[in-house]
Amino acid sequence: MILLRLEEQNMEKVSCKFCKLKSAAALTLKNNELSVLENNCAQVIFLKGDNIIRQDALSTNVVYIKTGLVKIHIKGPIKERIMKIVKAPTYLCLPSSFGAKINHFSATAIEDTSVCFIDVNVFKQFIYTNGDFALQIILDMSRGELQNLHHCLNNAQKQNIGRIADTILFFAHEIYNSNIFELPISRQDLADLNGITREGTSRILTDFHNEKILGINGRKITILNEALLRQISVKG
Amino acid sequence: MILLRLEEQNMEKVSCKFCKLKSAAALTLKNNELSVLENNCAQVIFLKGDNIIRQDALSTNVVYIKTGLVKIHIKGPIKERIMKIVKAPTYLCLPSSFGAKINHFSATAIEDTSVCFIDVNVFKQFIYTNGDFALQIILDMSRGELQNLHHCLNNAQKQNIGRIADTILFFAHEIYNSNIFELPISRQDLADLNGITREGTSRILTDFHNEKILGINGRKITILNEALLRQISVKG
DNA sequence: CGACTGCTTGATGTTGCTCAACGTGCGTGG
DNA sequence: CCACGCACGTTGAGCAACATCAAGCAGTCG
Numbered sequence: 001m002i003l004l005r006l007e008e009q010n011m012e013k014v015s016c017k018f019c020k021l022k023s024a025a026a027l028t029l030k031n032n033e034l035s036v037l038e039n040n041c042a043q044v045i046f047l048k049g050d051n052i053i054r055q056d057a058l059s060t061n062v063v064y065i066k067t068g069l070v071k072i073h074i075k076g077p078i079k080e081r082i083m084k085i086v087k088a089p090t091y092l093c094l095p096s097s098f099g100a101k102i103n104h105f106s107a108t109a110i111e112d113t114s115v116c117f118i119d120v121n122v123f124k125q126f127i128y129t130n131g132d133f134a135l136q137i138i139l140d141m142s143r144g145e146l147q148n149l150h151h152c153l154n155n156a157q158k159q160n161i162g163r164i165a166d167t168i169l170f171f172a173h174e175i176y177n178s179n180i181f182e183l184p185i186s187r188q189d190l191a192d193l194n195g196i197t198r199e200g201t202s203r204i205l206t207d208f209h210n211e212k213i214l215g216i217n218g219r220k221i222t223i224l225n226e227a228l229l230r231q232i233s234v235k236g
Numbered sequence: 237m238i239l240l241r242l243e244e245q246n247m248e249k250v251s252c253k254f255c256k257l258k259s260a261a262a263l264t265l266k267n268n269e270l271s272v273l274e275n276n277c278a279q280v281i282f283l284k285g286d287n288i289i290r291q292d293a294l295s296t297n298v299v300y301i302k303t304g305l306v307k308i309h310i311k312g313p314i315k316e317r318i319m320k321i322v323k324a325p326t327y328l329c330l331p332s333s334f335g336a337k338i339n340h341f342s343a344t345a346i347e348d349t350s351v352c353f354i355d356v357n358v359f360k361q362f363i364y365t366n367g368d369f370a371l372q373i374i375l376d377m378s379r380g381e382l383q384n385l386h387h388c389l390n391n392a393q394k395q396n397i398g399r400i401a402d403t404i405l406f407f408a409h410e411i412y413n414s415n416i417f418e419l420p421i422s423r424q425d426l427a428d429l430n431g432i433t434r435e436g437t438s439r440i441l442t443d444f445h446n447e448k449i450l451g452i453n454g455r456k457i458t459i460l461n462e463a464l465l466r467q468i469s470v471k472g
Numbered sequence: 473c474g475a476c477t478g479c480t481t482g483a484t485g486t487t488g489c490t491c492a493a494c495g496t497g498c499g500t501g502g
Numbered sequence: 503c504c505a506c507g508c509a510c511g512t513t514g515a516g517c518a519a520c521a522t523c524a525a526g527c528a529g530t531c532g
Contacts, residue, residue, distance in 0.1 A: 074385070076393050079393065081389055081393060083388070083389075094378060098378045104385065124371065127367060128367030128368070128370075128371065132364070134367065134371075134374070135360065135363055135364060137374065138330070138334055138363065139334055142332075142334040145380070146340055148381070148384055148385075149310070149340060152384070152391075153310055153319075154312075154313075156391060157313070157314040159487070186509085186510065186511090187511065188509085188511095195392040195393065197488075197489060198511080199489080199490085199491095199513085200487095200488060202511060202513080206512075206513090395519070395520090422478070423478075432520080433520075433521060435481085438480055439481080454479095
């Protein structure tokens with residue numbers, strides 16, 4: 001079914017030249033380069049829950065998330081782990097495509113998401129011939145690495161309650177820019193994102209609810225006492 | 237004192253052209269580019285324990301670790317955390333220099349280490365004008381990111397005993413290529429590297445000793461039962 | 473010798489995981 | 503239509519893993 005949708009979408013002629021949602025790197029491309037890109041780029045729409053890329057599969061494409069929200073997850077030696085939530089616009093698979101040939105993680109849409117698959121060789125060619133493009137890609141990777149570092153550090157030092165607080169604030173500020181939002185993931189996912197159990201997540205959320213820090217109605221979250229939440233997030 | 241040594245070293249004429257320890261990226265540079273590099277590159281020797289770069293300081297240099305062993309550490313909101321141990325040859329500060337202007341972490345030599353400081357603008361220029369160089373840098377960053385991912389994942393899911401086992405195996409295989417080696421860091425550092433307490437580290441090491449998995453004499457480690465150690469590392 | 477650092481060991485309290493039970497909504501198949 | 507399995511969510515009880523606190527020991531340096 002996903003494959004069918006993929007087929008349909010590929011049929012559409014994608015125009016990169018007139019794409020309104022170019023990445024910073026793509027903005028540096030010249031007209032003739034954009035033509036090349038256009039011929040080696042497939043745009044696909046994924047619905048919430050669809051698997052975008054699969055761990056351990058061969059990868060010959062770079063993935064550009066044009067719109068939407070995606071979770072990056074890894075099947076670890078012990079259990080599933082969600083590494084991070086990323087929102088458009090961003091590239092994925094740069095490390096996988098260049099470093100190894102197989103994907104080191106899976107990506108799943110947690111909201112409807114539109115994605116461009118770009119042939120890795122074309123991508124390499126751009127890096128090779130367009131210094132501006134290369135620089136933008138390196139900047140993008142740098143930003144990603146620093147974000148990883150931060151997330152890693154947080155997770156490693158805080159106790160469960162602090163991590164959940166962190167995640168709630170992350171969704172409110174980084175993703176939805178609002179103190180009222182609909183959580184796009186299940187409690188299980190929330191647990192995997194923070195390396196704790198489903199039960200623990202549940203307990204902490206009800207605690208927050210009882211302490212009047214959060215209003216919770218199913219997946220609908222309202223931040224009632226942001227100051228306290230922030231304090232919990234920092235103190236761990 | 238460190239500054240003095242820095243001064244002395246800077247006086248030495250560094251010849252990048254004839255450097256035997258070029259990075260994969262530097263190998264792609266043409267003769268004239270190497271001349272530019274030579275004029276914007278300072279080589280410094282750091283002794284064990286010396287601080288190479290400091291968190292929150294302004295950074296206008298890319299750091300190339302030519303020989304030696306370095307720990308990357310961050311002063312987190314809660315306590316000090318050692319992110320990773322890296323050995324030569326490798327670049328540091330790529331994310332810091334390009335993304336932000338300030339260092340996001342400190343680096344300290346844990347063995348005598350020789351380092352080249354390279355002006356970030358020269359570096360950028362190479363990326364701009366030499367596609368091969370840019371590609372190599374991107375490959376390097378990709379490798380780093382995957383390594384980070386792995387370390388992050390391991391640490392997040394395993395319990396203390398598995399992390400220590402992991403670290404021991406890391407030193408044996410990645411760093412010293414021997415089952416007998418001298419630990420280059422204190423128990424405190426070992427603890428910070430794995431996000432556990434000094435006491436916990438101590439206890440686990442003596443456990444390993446009692447179970448005849450490791451021979452321990454101060455900082456001298458001998459792996460006696462590698463199969464079991466590996467099993468502990470995997471099972472967590 | 474005394475102060476200090478790095479390391480070890482034991483006792484105690486807390487965190488958070490495991491297990492088990494139960495309610496709910498959703499899709500499938502009889 | 504209902505019965506059933508299945509994923510999700512919540513709650514409680516018990517227990518293992520860890521951190522914390524406290525004390526002690528060996529080696530080093532002034």
